[in-house]
Amino acid sequence: MKQAVFALFAVALLFGSPAAAETPQRIVSAGGDITEIIYALGAGDRVIAVDTTSNHPAEVSSKEQIGYIRRLAAEGILSLQPDLLLAAHDAGPPTAVEQLRAAGLRVELAPKGDSMDGVLAKVRFVGKAIGLEAEGSALAEKIESEMKAALAVAKGYSDHPRVIFVLSERDGAPLVAGSGTSADAIISLAGGDNAAGGFPGYKPMSQEAIIEAAPDVLLMMSQTVERLGGIDTMLTRPEFALTPAGKNRRYVAMEGMLLLGFGPRVPEAVRTLATELRGG
Amino acid sequence: MSETTALPRRVADRRGGVPIFGLMGAALLVIVFAELVLGPVQLGMGDLLAVLVGEGERGPTAILLQIRLPRAVLGLAVGLGLALSGCAMQGVLRNPLADPGLIGVTAGAAVGAVTVIVLGNYFVGDLPAPVRPYALPLGAFIGGMAVTGFVFSLSHRSGGTNVAMLILAGVAVNAIAGALIGAMVYISDDQQLRDLTFWSMGSIASGNWMQVSVTTALALAAALGLLTMGRSLDLFQLGERAAFHAGIDIEREKWRIALLTAIAVGAVTAAAGPIGFIGLVAPHMARLIVGPAHRNVLPAAALIGGALILGADLAVRMVVPPTEPPIGLATSMIGGPFFLWLLMRRMKRGGL
Numbered sequence: 081m082k083q084a085v086f087a088l089f090a091v092a093l094l095f096g097s098p099a100a101a102e103t104p105q106r107i108v109s110a111g112g113d114i115t116e117i118i119y120a121l122g123a124g125d126r127v128i129a130v131d132t133t134s135n136h137p138a139e140v141s142s143k144e145q146i147g148y149i150r151r152l153a154a155e156g157i158l159s160l161q162p163d164l165l166l167a168a169h170d171a172g173p174p175t176a177v178e179q180l181r182a183a184g185l186r187v188e189l190a191p192k193g194d195s196m197d198g199v200l201a202k203v204r205f206v207g208k209a210i211g212l213e214a215e216g217s218a219l220a221e222k223i224e225s226e227m228k229a230a231l232a233v234a235k236g237y238s239d240h241p242r243v244i245f246v247l248s249e250r251d252g253a254p255l256v257a258g259s260g261t262s263a264d265a266i267i268s269l270a271g272g273d274n275a276a277g278g279f280p281g282y283k284p285m286s287q288e289a290i291i292e293a294a295p296d297v298l299l300m301m302s303q304t305v306e307r308l309g310g311i312d313t314m315l316t317r318p319e320f321a322l323t324p325a326g327k328n329r330r331y332v333a334m335e336g337m338l339l340l341g342f343g344p345r346v347p348e349a350v351r352t353l354a355t356e357l358r359g360g
Numbered sequence: 361m362s363e364t365t366a367l368p369r370r371v372a373d374r375r376g377g378v379p380i381f382g383l384m385g386a387a388l389l390v391i392v393f394a395e396l397v398l399g400p401v402q403l404g405m406g407d408l409l410a411v412l413v414g415e416g417e418r419g420p421t422a423i424l425l426q427i428r429l430p431r432a433v434l435g436l437a438v439g440l441g442l443a444l445s446g447c448a449m450q451g452v453l454r455n456p457l458a459d460p461g462l463i464g465v466t467a468g469a470a471v472g473a474v475t476v477i478v479l480g481n482y483f484v485g486d487l488p489a490p491v492r493p494y495a496l497p498l499g500a501f502i503g504g505m506a507v508t509g510f511v512f513s514l515s516h517r518s519g520g521t522n523v524a525m526l527i528l529a530g531v532a533v534n535a536i537a538g539a540l541i542g543a544m545v546y547i548s549d550d551q552q553l554r555d556l557t558f559w560s561m562g563s564i565a566s567g568n569w570m571q572v573s574v575t576t577a578l579a580l581a582a583a584l585g586l587l588t589m590g591r592s593l594d595l596f597q598l599g600e601r602a603a604f605h606a607g608i609d610i611e612r613e614k615w616r617i618a619l620l621t622a623i624a625v626g627a628v629t630a631a632a633g634p635i636g637f638i639g640l641v642a643p644h645m646a647r648l649i650v651g652p653a654h655r656n657v658l659p660a661a662a663l664i665g666g667a668l669i670l671g672a673d674l675a676v677r678m679v680v681p682p683t684e685p686p687i688g689l690a691t692s693m694i695g696g697p698f699f700l701w702l703l704m705r706r707m708k709r710g711g712l
Contacts, residue, residue, distance in 0.1 A: 129682065144682060145682075145683060146682045146683055147680075147682070147683030147684065148683075150551075150554050150555065150558065151558050151684070151686075153400075153565065153677070153681075153682060153683060153684030154427055154565070155399050155400050155401055155423060155427050155428070155677065155681075155682075155684075156400045156677075156681045156682025156683055156684055157682055158400070158401050158419070158423060159399070159400030159401040159402075159681055159682055160682055170551055172555075173555075173558075173565075174493070175493075175565065175566060175568055176565065179422065179426055179427050182422045182426050183418065183419050183422035183423060183426070183427075184418040184419055184422065260549075261550075280549065281548075281549040281550060282549075282550055282553075283546070284546075
């Protein structure tokens, strides 16, 4: 083992280390969108570990798990001997990130991106960080053109259904996406109106307020629907049964990372959501 | 409620000899050593020695000096502070269920910490960047001290501190703190919500030497003060009147204990979050091992508290690497069954 390390070191010296620094071979990825971008750039085989928010593509399930993105353990990550931690903007806690840097690990935090431009910036950032700058730009351009097509699909509909996104259900007051959330962003990209845009962030919303908001469509993550016992259970709850969504049984359940991840699949998310919102 | 009643000195001394303390001290040293040597990253003896003489490579040096050593130091401070505070609380309130949370210091610290997490942007945003990391521990510390002070002032009427009033005020303040935290949770955004959820489960993975040293200094100072309270605590077991007639100034002693507890628990909670169980259980374990005399129970509880925290931290670091569950889960999951086992063994012998 030691000899192998020495040999590697010698090789690195021979070929010059700067190139090795720019093309990290052992990447730890934290953030589902970041992981998807790395895979979309064809560098998935260089990923050695991912966080719990990374669930796409299916191959990531065979990678090491580093836990939840906001609760990273510095020493655990170091034990994997990575040469890059590539993480979403909200990776933490800050002390763990500092400790990783102090131990000599290269840490790159991607820019926040819950918008069209944000996605493109993230893709370019990831490409640069893993030494695939040209591929990153190409992928960004591809996503941009796909996005234009998807937005054209969304704009092709003249109606703007009122959508309510329910993150989870607790104590009779569903946790609903207000303004400034990724759910709010994707709803508006798909040409819908967030029926709960009057407050910021995810908040429990009173049953009567939901009835008053009169959403046409109930939007949920498919994982949540499954966990809460199926869409019928949700639609027959009084707060939804009395809305147009409940009366007409109009709902959309989409995989969470696709819907809210704002990764390379965001054009697909916009197109799917736009058509599904109008009843497929 | 009177299992802590003082025994005649002869009986109390029986199990408090030097060998047991030597054994406990050795056990603690072993755990401290394990905390430094074991972890997801394997460091050989060679690495350790190299780091010790200042010639280690960057990786091992950072792991040892910026990750493991501050954890070990903070862990000892946390264990010591919580165990001694619990011991003093149980002694002065003559209630074996008492723990530092009862007088509101933990809840107050939680309110302070959650306030900084959620509303921090409004008043922390303008602070210079190097100071910002200290806002949370400072908020927690101030919160803990303020609530404890309030509870004690409230229960201090007509020249004496009423213990029943103290406990009831603690209950009320805990409820109010719960509501305030609920309000903060309500107005928080997703990120803050996740931050405060994780804060509330505790962690000694600070790694910030500045914070670790401040916490340790405060906890040590309070611990030294509490360690000298053995005689007073023994006399409190006889009842306040008897203690008074035995010549101790019971009001002054109560205030001293309250102040020292608030400092210790406030500092510890500020740095590591609310870590339950240790303050309640370490003193009981100590009593099972060294008998009821506080002269012995206090140091024994301190040793046990430190060992429990570091043992729990070792467990969370080693169990599912590279991830790391919160330490609060481990203190209860490992300490709880162990404590039950101790109790049952004791019951079989007819000692309870």
